[in-house]
Amino acid sequence: MTATARVETSDLQGAQRLLAAISRSFETKVVGQARLRETLLIGLMTGGHILLESVPGLAKTTAAQTLADTVSAQFHRIQCTPDLLPSDIVGTQIYDAAKGVFSTQLGPVHANLVLLDEINRSSAKTQSAMLEAMQERQTSIGGVVYPLPDPFLVLATQNPIEQEGTYVLPEAQMDRFMLKDVLDYPDPAEEAEVIRRIDAGVFLAEAKQTAVADLEDVRKLQALTHRVYIDPAIVRYIVGLVYVTRHAEQYIDPQLAEYIEFGASPRASIAFSQAARALALLNGRDHVIPEDVKSLAHRVLRHRIILGFAAVAEQVRVETVIDAVLGSVQTP
Structure with a gap:
């Protein structure tokens, strides 16, 4: 990639x-x-x-x-x-x-x-x-x-x-x-x-x-x-974030993990890599850094992580879940 x-x-x-x-x-x-x-x-x-x-x-x-x-x-x-x-x-x-x-x-x-x-x-x-x-x-x-x-x-x-x-x-x-x-x-x-x-x-x-x-x-x-260059370590970071959305119970607060019905598809990883390249260029760089990925996390994942009825009933925002996912994966 x-x-x-x-x-x-x-x-x-x-x-x-x-x-x-x-x-x-x-x-x-x-x-x-x-x-x-x-x-x-x-x-x-x-x-x-x-x-x-x-x-x-x-x-x-x-x-x-x-x-x-x-x-x-x-x-x-x-x-x-x-x-x-x-x-x-x-x-x-x-x-x-x-x-x-x-x-x-x-x-x-x-x-x-x-x-x-x-x-x-x-x-x-x-x-x-x-x-x-x-x-x-x-x-x-x-x-x-x-x-x-x-x-x-x-x-x-x-x-x-x-x-x-x-x-x-x-x-x-x-x-x-x-x-x-x-x-x-x-x-x-x-x-x-x-x-x-x-x-x-x-x-x-x-x-x-x-x-x-x-x-x-x-x-x-x-x-x-x-x-725009994207280092293999950044690619692994992106894939790791998306992976956690599918296996959240192993990585984030179990109560938050229970709200997730479906995690993000591979299109999320593709979107991360493409959008991060564009953001790097917007910021005058020829390479992607982890902060590019982090700043895009809400925009890439908020419509791809599907929360269940319990999250709606308890007014749990998808952005809260995304922040937990970001905190669970080590930044390269």
Whole structure:
């Protein structure tokens, strides 16, 4: 799992300049939310899909649109509702009566960056339509396969407050999201800054974000991320963390271990290694350190460790279990 080629100093410096420019452009419209910016950049650099959870109004849509504009990416937003059909996402065949033939109309998933807003409001059938797109990077319409654009990134959001008319995402689909981030409210100073920028017209439709990069720059960043060095000791540390989630009773407080119904799959180890490489590059390094893995633990594991009913009843948070797992494995 180690990289095949080390990152040259000139490439590292170029990546730093590009990432700094993207971050500055992002921050002109998105106030605060530093971890959200980091999470979205990790997704962009790895091609891994992101699940965002928060109450409404915390700039998820603004962040996705701003990131797409910043890197000249095609952006589509899909508002998920119970009556949304799979064809509304992937596309369908339309009959042309004048010509007597069917033509294919591609759906909004055919974009570089796709925002699935309130994904848990769509039916299980519609949610499953996204699986092929997310995993295989293609869709099938009328027996014909249509590749998705490169790069391709799905950002899905869900609202944890109102559960009426929602459908719980199946574990198989949750596992396909590289990271799950939970957003917090802004502090008073940040909220005041949002109001100031609204008054200044920053968020008006005509005030479109100026691109500071293009899709070729994104592809180069992705290739560079893959070359970031990850030591075998770090790989063993990652695998050890994921292993503990499956055999928790042997390593953490037995009472906490009883709350776990299912541990994380090997996709967690893959997500750790890919995201840690991206985080190292974001921090100006050509190699992964244990702190990269630790800072990603909540985002990688919170949607992969399945807690039982007792944990819900006793209000035990999955982050508490993850912290116990981190404390049980020796840092290399």
